[in-house]
Amino acid sequence: MRMVDYALMFVTDDRITDDATFLSILEAALKGGVTIVQLREKQLDTAAFLTRAKACKSLCSLFGVPLIINDRLDIALAVEADGVHLGQKDMPVMEARKLLGAEKIIGLSVSNVQQAADANAMNIDYIGLSPIFSTNTKTRDLEPPLRIDGLKEIRKVSNKPIVCIGGVDKTNTTEIIRNGSQGIAVISAISKSRDPENESKALKNIICQVGTQR
Ligand SMILES: Cc1ncc(COP(=O)(O)OP(=O)(O)O)c(N)n1
Ligand SMILES: Cc1ncsc1CCOP(=O)(O)O
Ligand SMILES: [Mg+2]
Secondary structure, eight states, X not given: XXXXXXXXXXXXXXXXXXXXXXXXXXXXXXXXXXXXXEEOOSSOOHHHHHHXXXXXXXXXXXHTOOEEEESOHHHHHHTTOSEEEEOTTSSOHHHHHHHHOTTSEEEEEEOSHHHHHHHTTSSOSEEEEOOSSXXXXXXXXXXXXXXXXXXXXXXXXXXXXXXXXXXXXXXXXHHHHHTTOSEEEESHHHHTSSSHHHHHHHHHHHHHHHHHHO
């Protein structure tokens, strides 16, 4: 298993259809210090998804930042991405691990304590705690927010790094990291910001500050 810095995951915004805008936001996030990128496309056909994935892979490689692909193991394999993020109803972890090999990153969404406990025995690299707070970005297949109390419960049972997603921004990052999450995953906080580079820097600073206090 490889060492990965999960502190600040930028999850790309599939609402941004213009490629130039999409890539300029990704570049700004990388300049701002995001530590891992997840390409998440829920609307694109396979050919367009692959084209975006190739562009993301080139840009992330320039910055030495790992790229993982949401849902689509075939796209991850095709572009030699660093791994995948899987939901509870996506390809089972065992099959994904067989296809990806031991060195690739596999993240799994968990939305309750039982799923987090079940994930302990799985060959995964991190769990995505989903959602931590309410969000307008994902509207389908979303469980009620776990909030900080849910994070505390899951931290107690889980032996995996935790990455919290859903409504995460500068106002709630400190309490998430203080309560045992290794990192945060954000869409809107960066992609909707007027200045995605500075927003990424600001989020990273908050995470690093809490880290030094722990
Ligand atoms: C880090 C992280 N955690 C959770 C999710 C949600 O994944 P999933 O439940 O499969 O939902 P979709 O993102 O596929 O709509 C995530 N993407 N990233
Ligand atoms: C993909 C995903 N999975 C759980 S919440 C969410 C959306 C996160 O978006 P935002 O950071 O804008 O709340
Ligand atoms: Mg999914």
